[in-house]
Every structure is written in C-alpha cells, then in structure tokens.
Amino acid sequence: MEKNTILSIQDLSISFTTGAGEVSAIRGVNFDLHRGETIAIVGESGSGKSVTMKAIMGILSSNGKVNSGKILFSSAKEDMEEDIDLLKLDKKEMRRKINGKRIAMIFQDPMTSLNPVMTIGAQIMEGMKWHYKTPKKEAYKRAVELLQLVGITDAEKRMKNYPHQLSGGMRQRVVIAIALACNPELLICDEPTTALDVTIQAKILELIKDIQKKLDISVIYITHDLGVVAKVADYVAVMYAGKIVEKGLVNEIFYEPKHPYTWGLLSAMPDLDTNDDKLYTIPGTPPNLVNKVAGDAFAPRNIFALNIDNRLEPPMFQVSETHFASTWLLHENAPKTEMPVELKARVERMLGEAKKDGE
Amino acid sequence: MENKQPLLSVEGLHQHFKVSRSYTVKAVNGVDFVIYPGETYGLVGESGSGKSTIGRSLIRLYNPTAGKIVFDGENISGKMSKSTEKHLRTNMQMIFQDPMACLNPRKKVLEIIAQGLDIHHICKNKKEREDMVYQILEKVGLSKEHANRYPHQFSGGQRQRIGIARALIMNPKLIIADEAISALDVSIQAQVVNLMKDIQKETNTAILFIAHDLSMVKYISDRIGVLHLGYLVETGTTEEIFRNPIHPYTKSLLSAIPHPNPIVEKSRVSVTYNYVTSGIDYAKGSQNHIEGTHYVLGTKEELEMWA
Numbered sequence A: 001m002e003k004n005t006i007l008s009i010q011d012l013s014i015s016f017t018t019g020a021g022e023v024s025a026i027r028g029v030n031f032d033l034h035r036g037e038t039i040a041i042v043g044e045s046g047s048g049k050s051v052t053m054k055a056i057m058g059i060l061s062s063n064g065k066v067n068s069g070k071i072l073f074s075s076a077k078e079d080m081e082e083d084i085d086l087l088k089l090d091k092k093e094m095r096r097k098i099n100g101k102r103i104a105m106i107f108q109d110p111m112t113s114l115n116p117v118m119t120i121g122a123q124i125m126e127g128m129k130w131h132y133k134t135p136k137k138e139a140y141k142r143a144v145e146l147l148q149l150v151g152i153t154d155a156e157k158r159m160k161n162y163p164h165q166l167s168g169g170m171r172q173r174v175v176i177a178i179a180l181a182c183n184p185e186l187l188i189c190d191e192p193t194t195a196l197d198v199t200i201q202a203k204i205l206e207l208i209k210d211i212q213k214k215l216d217i218s219v220i221y222i223t224h225d226l227g228v229v230a231k232v233a234d235y236v237a238v239m240y241a242g243k244i245v246e247k248g249l250v251n252e253i254f255y256e257p258k259h260p261y262t263w264g265l266l267s268a269m270p271d272l273d274t275n276d277d278k279l280y281t282i283p284g285t286p287p288n289l290v291n292k293v294a295g296d297a298f299a300p301r302n303i304f305a306l307n308i309d310n311r312l313e314p315p316m317f318q319v320s321e322t323h324f325a326s327t328w329l330l331h332e333n334a335p336k337t338e339m340p341v342e343l344k345a346r347v348e349r350m351l352g353e354a355k356k357d358g359e
Numbered sequence B: 001m002e003n004k005q006p007l008l009s010v011e012g013l014h015q016h017f018k019v020s021r022s023y024t025v026k027a028v029n030g031v032d033f034v035i036y037p038g039e040t041y042g043l044v045g046e047s048g049s050g051k052s053t054i055g056r057s058l059i060r061l062y063n064p065t066a067g068k069i070v071f072d073g074e075n076i077s078g079k080m081s082k083s084t085e086k087h088l089r090t091n092m093q094m095i096f097q098d099p100m101a102c103l104n105p106r107k108k109v110l111e112i113i114a115q116g117l118d119i120h121h122i123c124k125n126k127k128e129r130e131d132m133v134y135q136i137l138e139k140v141g142l143s144k145e146h147a148n149r150y151p152h153q154f155s156g157g158q159r160q161r162i163g164i165a166r167a168l169i170m171n172p173k174l175i176i177a178d179e180a181i182s183a184l185d186v187s188i189q190a191q192v193v194n195l196m197k198d199i200q201k202e203t204n205t206a207i208l209f210i211a212h213d214l215s216m217v218k219y220i221s222d223r224i225g226v227l228h229l230g231y232l233v234e235t236g237t238t239e240e241i242f243r244n245p246i247h248p249y250t251k252s253l254l255s256a257i258p259h260p261n262p263i264v265e266k267s268r269v270s271v272t273y274n275y276v277t278s279g280i281d282y283a284k285g286s287q288n289h290i291e292g293t294h295y296v297l298g299t300k301e302e303l304e305m306w307a
C-alpha cells in the first residue's frame, strides 16, 4: 500500500443468499483513498454502495458473504501501525479497535442506528466512555458541544430527548454527532444529508470539511445529490451493478465523463433551469444480479452499446493519470463516440458559469 | 384553478408536543393553506420546521392542537365518524420520510404493499391482488421477484420505493410525499417524478410534496409554501417564489442550493439567516400580499426593509 493511503479496497466481491437465489451484489470493486482526501461514491440505487461500506465496517447481514478481496486499512494512531486487512478481523476486534474509534459511519437510515429507548445524550456519550474511558462530566460537556456543532438549538434540553421526539433531520444530525464523538480517522457518510434542508446541509458539509482539515481525516461520501458531490469531493467513483464503472477527479467526472452510465446519470439530474415536460431517465431497469451477467452489465440500457458489450466485460481503460472508465467505447478500435449533445450543452453551460465566476 | 373547490383546506393549524412539564415543542403555529385537485403543493423549509408534523396531522396520526382541516368536503380535524375515517384512510396516503421505521420488518413486500387493499377489501380475489402489486412494483422500478423479500433485504432507495408503491396502489385523491424521493438516485428520482406526474394527469391526484431538494420542488410544484419554525413565512406560485423571493429565510434557502458544478460550487458561499439575531418575531407578523398569489409573513416595517 502506498505511504499515505488509508484505505485500499482490492477486488472485493460479495453475494447474498436469498429465496430467489444467490445475489452477486458486489462484483469486483477496487479503489484507494488517501489520508485527508474525500471520495464520493455515486450510482444507481441498489448498485452496492452501502453493502461495500458495510463490508468495511464488518457488519454485513448474516445472509451475505465475502467471496474474494481485501480491505486494507492503515492507521496513524499509536497502537496500530501496520496495514491490516479488515476482512480478517473478528467481530470483537472490529468493535474494540476499529468501529467508532478509527472508522465511523453515518448510516443512510438514521432510525436504524439509533437506540429508540435511550436518550440521544447517552448515545453520544457511549462511544467516548467505551473507547477512551472519558469521565462522565467531560463526556456530557463534549456531547452538548457536538450537538451545538451540528446545529441543534436547545442542546442541553435535547440531550434528554428520545429519537422519536426529533425530526428526521435532527436524528440525522445526532447520528453525525455520534460519529464525530471519537475523532475517527476515516468517516463514512452514507447519504448524510439526504434528510436535511439545504441550509443545514451546507452547514454540516462545511463542518465535516472543517474537521477534516483540522484532523486530517479521510471521508467517503455516498450521495445521490450531485450538487453535494460537486461541493465536497476530490475524487468520484461511479457504481453500476456491483462495480465501479468510472472513477476520477471530480472535475473529470463532471466535465469529461466517459462512461455511458455516467452520461445518463448527469443527464437525469434536473437543475434550476429544467422546464421539460418529462425528466430524462435512463431507459430500462438495472440487471437482476441473481442471474449471471454476461459482458457489460449496462449494455442492455446503453444506446451506444457495441457488439462486444454483450459478450465480454470491458476492462478499466485509463483516460488520464487519475481518470479511468470501464467501457469498450474507449478501446482504440471502437467507433468514436461523443457524449449526448444535450449533456454536452449542459457541460458547456457549466464551464461557462465557472469561467464567469472566476472573473 | 382559483374558483374550483379545494380538495384540502387547512386553517390555523397548530400542533404542539408536551415533552415534559416545563418543555413544550411548538412544532406548528397557525398554518393556513389549500390544495386543489390535481395540483402539486411543495412544502419546503428548515429541518425541524414542522413539515412532517403537518403531514402527520393531516393524516391524523396526531390530534391537532387547534385548527380546522377540511378534506374532500369533510371536516377531519375533530373526532371523526367511522365513515369519515374510512374516507380519509383510503383517499389520503402518506409516503413516510423514514422508510425503515414504517415498514413491518417481519412482513414480505407483497403483504406490505397489499395492506391497504386488504384492510378495505378492495380486491375480489388473490390473483387480482397479486396482479395489482406486481403492476405497481414495476411502475416504481422494482420487479416481481422483489415481492417475496423482506424490507431489510433491500437497498435504501429500493425500500423507499416500497413505501411509494404502498401509497400509490390505493389510488388516493391526495398523496403526502414526505421526502419521498430524496433517497433515490437521480435517474430513479426522475422516473418516480414522471410517474407521479402521469398518475396525476390520469386520476387528478393532488400531491403535497415535502422536500428539501429545491430543484426538484421547483420542477414538480405548482405552488410552494416556505415553512420556518412552524410558520409559513412565504407562499406563492413556484414562479413567484423563485423569481422574487422576499423573506430573508427564503432568500437564504434559495442561495444554499448546491449547484452540480464543481468549480463554481467549491468557491460559493451562501447567504446565512439567523432568526435569533435577526430581531424578527414571527408571532407579530401578518400575511402581506405581494402580487398574484404571493404572500409574505412580517410586519409593515419588516416588509419595507426586505423590499
């Protein structure tokens, strides 16, 4: 592993046993994350974003199993210097050494990660007491501070609230406070701001950025909101059907996307100027991963698909030093194909705005 | 649209929660609005401002502290008769913000989606019931095979669509969609929004669309209400609000919309608004007419200042 790499996922594949058969949810995922950097993972609903993160945390559901791969993690904290494969740790070691302390996760569904019969104050203090033996008084003070930090007013009174007494967005912020309580080195945010209005969203994103700068932590964001991606990400990985189909610097993905799925994703997003009677959607439905996927999983929905797509899975082609995409369109023998004209126009408009902004 | 009978009218709605003897949360403080058949009303506002609470009061998960709610010609704000309650339960459906919290984990998706049909004995036989479920699953972008899985075996976005399917299958007159699409990827968001628009055209369903994604709200809504601390601070057509926002909260909200343009977004700062330091007291303000259907909450002095 490179020196400042904190996380390296290599060839990860995961499947679930269900009544309808074996679901191959993750089919060979690879990516690296450097210390202090932010990667955003975007992609189709059901493409495997959350499952990948749960694998990092060692909390796959019981019907899931890892078929191959490594998740290497390197900590800078004193009692653990070597790279370790998180997949090799048992539940107890994960709980004692990793979860909450070094890697913290903000879950997509806040209700499932909060204890309904415990006050939120107690839940924020729990990790500090367990990992660092923080005295009660100090933990209490820090918990109130954290609540204020995530923008909850009347923080002291709210300490005594139970989760159901809070609004959706407040619960989400409590989960964020819990995650930050133990100063993790890697923060995983699965749709952290989905339930928040834009003003508080902006505040939380800035808060995470701030903490990131101060403590040099790395962040993985999973989000459907491409505006959020634009704001926070250094790198972007695009997932489709259990694989990363494109990855690169945020500017490369937004202004020079190469994979037809990424084209579709960017085209489907409405912006404030959208007035069309219908929004653009990617035609067709995602593949059923119970069946074996032959060739490129996106081919049936891809109007640019080539013959070879139905037979052979495309490798990752390198576009620049930092930009990769897995589509046969990038093969030297493929017919030259540009992104759809509507998207091209939109990219041009964005670049225009950016230029105007710079002046 | 104005001379038609509204489908829903809400007058002076208050919803307070007593948390302890000394602490009452005043979640909703005198809210008035109407929704016409076939219309989409967008409700936006700060987290904790009372949006979900309004939805939950309308569908009568709570007893409103004060106020009058008339739905489809029937008063649903006080004690309801059996027939009024049935009318409400079949014709008004809510898609909840927290999908996991409202889907029974021990029931298969087929049962969950068919629940409303079963309670109100809508299907003649098993086959009809199954067909209806399969059809709606397809419409929300899931497939037949998903019908026999349990909620925890789905991704977040797939789960959200189960909630959407469960509401749509009842063919209601009013759908309350509480952050119904925010957990979905943009392509499926677009698919669901197109679907809601189609259904709306077909059956003239009205939608109360609660969301924080303002580009989607702008796209889908005919009219918008901006809620802050349980007060509607600004209301009007989508066009009026976006062209000419007056209230400082609305302005800060619009300025905080993230643009999917990395170069612009990395350097942009949004306008902030702090109620506590602003010196504004919502309780003192009244609704001021700006133009057309555009109203803003404030005192005369405040309005002069904001203009």
Ligand SMILES: Nc1ncnc2c1ncn2[C@@H]1O[C@H](COP(=O)(O)OP(=O)(O)OP(=O)(O)O)[C@@H](O)[C@H]1O
Residues within 6 Å of the ligand: A016, A017, A018, A023, A025, A043, A044, A045, A046, A047, A048, A049, A050, A051, A052, A061, A063, A064, A108, B152, B153, B154, B155, B156, B157, B158, B183, B185
């Ligand atoms: N316990 C499980 N049993 C069976 N299938 C599962 C289970 N958990 C997840 N899956 C399946 O694995 C796939 C990936 O799910 P995952 O939750 O990672 O999606 P996601 O990319 O996070 O989507 P979303 O954006 O909707 O949250 C989905 O098709 C999902 O149905």
Ligand SMILES: Nc1ncnc2c1ncn2[C@@H]1O[C@H](COP(=O)(O)OP(=O)(O)OP(=O)(O)O)[C@@H](O)[C@H]1O
Residues within 6 Å of the ligand: A164, A165, A166, A167, A168, A169, A170, A195, A196, A197, B017, B018, B019, B025, B026, B027, B045, B046, B047, B048, B049, B050, B051, B052, B053, B054, B097
């Ligand atoms: N059952 C309850 N008991 C006590 N307080 C409650 C209850 N339900 C809601 N509240 C409070 O009412 C206020 C409004 O909550 P509500 O859920 O309506 O907000 P919201 O506008 O939907 O916010 P979000 O965008 O975060 O979902 C909050 O202060 C919340 O804590």
Ligand SMILES: [Mg+2]
Residues within 6 Å of the ligand: A049, A050, A051, A108, A190, B155, B156, B157
């Ligand atoms: Mg997910």
Ligand SMILES: [Mg+2]
Residues within 6 Å of the ligand: A167, A168, A169, B051, B052, B053, B097, B178
């Ligand atoms: Mg809510």
